[in-house]
Amino acid sequence: MQVVFASARSAWHLTVMITRRILLAAAPLAGCAASPSNNAPAATAALPAPVPAASPGAEPEYLPVASVPFDRFVEGVKTEGRRRGLSQNVLNTAFAGIRPNQRVIQLDRRQAEGGMAWEEYRDRIMVSPTRVQNGRRNYTENAALLRRIEQRFSVSPSVIVAIWGVETNFGGNTGGFKVVEALATLAWEGRRASYFRNELFAALKILDEGHIRNDRMAGSWAGAMGQPQFMPSNFDRFAVDFDGDGRRDIWDDKADALASIANYFNRNGWRAGEPWGLEVIPPSGFTLDGADTQTRRPMRDFARMGFRAGNGGPLPTDRPEAQIVLPSRGAGQVFLGHHNLRVIRRYNSPVNYGLAVGLLSDRVA
Template identity: 40%
Template structure:
């Protein structure tokens, strides 16, 4: 939930999505790799078009889920090649861990943390070096967007979501009145982030953020998170045993980073504490406050499924290219159920996550707000669709191209290398797809007369190999 620039947005995505990664792995039985804002992120590289490390504005790879019990650090250099991620640098920093933590006392004092609390909450802290492997994990396995949606927007999760909406109706009512944020979106975030509080994470937030503040390549960022976690405890909002979550410090059923907690957490029931872990009123209101402050528009949808006409120019499927509903209709876009678009001058952009073979979506301001919560299109689409289903809406009407095979990391790397050899891609091939790769792929597709949808398939790879 940290939003300062694209880099920090990527960081926050990781912080939340590490838990989603683990949850998906548990359901599907397949390994994933992890994201850049702590759960630094499985959504990266999840499906073609998701922002990932290697392209500007992208997240880093997602965490590989644990296979049972704490795992030791590998003792190997990090895959990023960063000088602070060499095994020698990690060992040296770990040896200086106690001094590093103690050295943060002046900064803690400036935040009005008492010396007694600083000593009490930092006593006995030790580095969790396994986090270094997770910080630099390289994704190998990916899921298609339709598999991702199948897992997260499931009948079981929807049933649980409706139970939660009914059980906490009074809290959702109060939150909607106070913040104007749709209850179904808040319930969807709760369900997808932690499967309704059943998968929150079990690492100590203090230990994780202290480790990352003193060791590795993101120390400045995580120093702020560590000190913010100490502020939370010093103020008495939460107890140390409640501050447990992902390896990057995200905690609670809707996954707040400590700095995000400071900005968005509210005391909804007036008990003097902002408890986003065990108090449903505070949890619901704080999540809604986050969305409101990020620009949520009351009474508006996140977007609409659309049918694209034959011969559509997919170069228009770009987040930077917005048009009014009327302009999109003039280009032949229609809603699949025959309903009209709302009479609104608000502009939308077109997302075609499965290219010409799958459904399209016109995305509004509230979709962008969801992406501020987690900057991955797959995540935001899952949240929006799950919210609609909780509201009683239907599944997506159009079929996904389920016959398409997801490219392996080796194939994705080869595709980038071939695009680079042919002058379409100017980045460093790394097997992870983001906006730069998608643009290069579109330009290649246009050059051979294929729909320039930026969707990487085995057929596109074969066409590249043949040229």
């Protein structure tokens, strides 16, 4: 038992970054302000807005650091786009009338760092009664589609619905920024120019391939798109045309959107039929500061150490190996996480996000 509790590692003391999904989860629309990561939730309860809106006529707090005028930058992108084989018509349409979006720059510079406790984030934002109720309704209404998706991708329908719920409130909040304008702004202003320039060309490729019209390509302030909130480069890798109409439409086509989430999980190693984890009651003498959160062990080992299931019963020892998982800024809740929890966190890395998606998937099913 000593080896479990004596670790000096304390990775769970890290402050949670409220990433793109958490920000959108926390502020229903609020300009759909989201930040890039792996993908931006709508919410039933709101956090304080991460960036106060500028008063009319006020100077923006953050000015671009770009070394060239925006118009010249756009012309350079068009020139490179033509070299990449993009059509002139698509380029002209995509960049018609766009300007640097100062709100995008503000949000990029002032991404909030987390002060929200795990319990509040869990109960008010991610696994609220309203979200659970809506999740169950959407799970039932789309049962036939979800079964077909599961047959093809071997991913649990409940986790698909949970991701759909926390990312965009079941498709109801996919973002209000023009994706090309947002990405062009971020690529031009310079702070992360290379990353966003690549995402900009990935977005232009989506338009060139005809998957979505330019006027429908809306998303978060960082360019995360559609019901799954994929960045454009992830669209290229993971979006699928599930209904066979020749377009991968993750904005307006529910079948494509949900199947694309499933494909993401499938390609990232989801293990069919395995659980993500469970809440546990630790044995006497367990301390959060000394917990070994790195070592993976058979469930029978945790049972021998005195861990019990969250309901007070014995641990299910027939489950895969697990490791201790502690919520960031939590008040003492303890989980054992399996391989599929790590897969959930490949969609969006914060530990609290992964745990909340897991809990929501259990409740919607």
